[in-house]
Amino acid sequence: xxxxxxxxxxxxxxxxxxxxxxxxxxxxxxxxxxxxxxxxxxxxxxxxxxxxxxxxxxxxxxxxxxxxxxxxxxxxxxxxxxxxxxxxxxxx
Amino acid sequence: xxxxxxxxxxxxxxxxxxxxxxxxxxxxxxxxxxxxxxxxxxxxxxxxxxxxxxxxxxxxxxxxxxxxxxxxxxxxxxxxxxxxxxxxxxxxxxxxxxxxxxxxxxxxxxxxxxxxxxxxxxxxxxxxxxxxxxxxxxxxxxxxxxxxxxxxxxxxxxxxxxxxxxxxxxxxxxxxxxxxxxxxxxxxxxxxxxxxxxxxxxxxxxxxxxxxxxxxxxxxxxxxxxxxxxxxxxxxxxxxxxxxxxxxxxxx
Numbered sequence: 357x358x359x360x361x362x363x364x365x366x367x368x369x370x371x372x373x374x375x376x377x378x379x380x381x382x383x384x385x386x387x388x389x390x391x392x393x394x395x396x397x398x399x400x401x402x403x404x405x406x407x408x409x410x411x412x413x414x415x416x417x418x419x420x421x422x423x424x425x426x427x428x429x430x431x432x433x434x435x436x437x438x439x440x441x442x443x444x445x446x447x448x
Numbered sequence: 449x450x451x452x453x454x455x456x457x458x459x460x461x462x463x464x465x466x467x468x469x470x471x472x473x474x475x476x477x478x479x480x481x482x483x484x485x486x487x488x489x490x491x492x493x494x495x496x497x498x499x500x501x502x503x504x505x506x507x508x509x510x511x512x513x514x515x516x517x518x519x520x521x522x523x524x525x526x527x528x529x530x531x532x533x534x535x536x537x538x539x540x541x542x543x544x545x546x547x548x549x550x551x552x553x554x555x556x557x558x559x560x561x562x563x564x565x566x567x568x569x570x571x572x573x574x575x576x577x578x579x580x581x582x583x584x585x586x587x588x589x590x591x592x593x594x595x596x597x598x599x600x601x602x603x604x605x606x607x608x609x610x611x612x613x614x615x616x617x618x619x620x621x622x623x624x625x626x627x628x629x630x631x632x633x634x635x636x637x638x639x640x641x642x643x644x645x646x647x648x649x650x651x652x653x654x655x656x657x658x659x660x661x662x663x664x665x666x667x668x669x670x671x672x673x674x675x676x677x678x679x680x681x682x683x684x685x686x687x688x689x690x691x692x693x694x695x696x697x698x699x700x
Contacts, residue, residue, distance in 0.1 A: 414630040415631055415632070426689070427630060445611070445640075446584065447582050
């Protein structure tokens with residue numbers, strides 16, 4: 357199945373593209389999708405998507421179906437899903 | 449929704465604010481509530497300059513403004529209360545001067561230092577509502593902790609490149625900043641790409657959120673995070689949930 361990872365802020369700058377489509381096995385979860393992304397892009401920003409315990413980093417905003425996910429969540433993704441990842445931003 | 453006290457208007461103020469008092473659910477009563485209100489803006493740079501300018505134009509009663517340092521050339525693409533003539537002079541002086549040129553009735557409390565854990569409590573005590581425009585998450589988290597403790601609303605805004613985020617935190621009702629970021633981001637880069645038109649766009653929205661909350665009209669971004677990208681003008685509102693184990697607001 358295909359899942360689109362939409363990248364915002366410094367993540368977009370690090371990957372040099374606004375979105376990336378991943379080919380995943382049916383039943384793949386958010387964490388597996390992020391592991392695929394990390395495997396394809398070795399950078400500090402992308403490696404920081406997952407915390408030491410293997411879950412979503414608590415400093416990344418991830419949204420799926422219009423809702424911000426809790427870092428403890430690991431939802432099963434479906435074909436055609438778009439997962440949006442926002443690295444932290446502030447003022448200046 | 450919270451509403452501020454009211455202070456009656458002079459005939460001159462009725463003339464100045466006539467066009468916005470034509471907004472049906474705002475009216476003269478809303479203007480009186482705005483006149484009786486005070487807003488703390490933490491850092492008056494690219495975001496905060498526009499928030500302060502719009503609130504001054506709209507007739508807010510008092511602004512409490514915290515911003516350290518002198519004007520640098522790299523401020524001038526977005527920090528619209530700074531001027532070329534003021535290069536090398538304290539930012540807070542330029543901020544005060546420019547705001548009073550626009551609205552000489554405005555009461556100002558100018559703090560030539562940035563907000564932090566040491567002064568957050570007293571500065572928040574001086575305002576009815578806070579707008580967080582700070583560049584460092586240490587400042588943003590100090591402010592978040594204090595507004596939750598004092599149960600004061602805060603408009604939270606941020607920017608990067610052509611992208612912006614904004615939400616309105618109503619303690620006791622909505623998630624707080626620590627619900628969105630359970631841990632303080634460590635990788636934030638202090639200097640980043642951005643246009644002044646981008647900071648100005650979210651600054652205007654933040655000012656309007658403050659006006660709505662203080663006057664008690666409209667539908668603020670409570671429990672929702674608006675994110676948008678001016679590169680393709682895509683806008684979306686994301687639902688934010690309150691964390692039951694939030695280290696800040698679950699104990700308030």
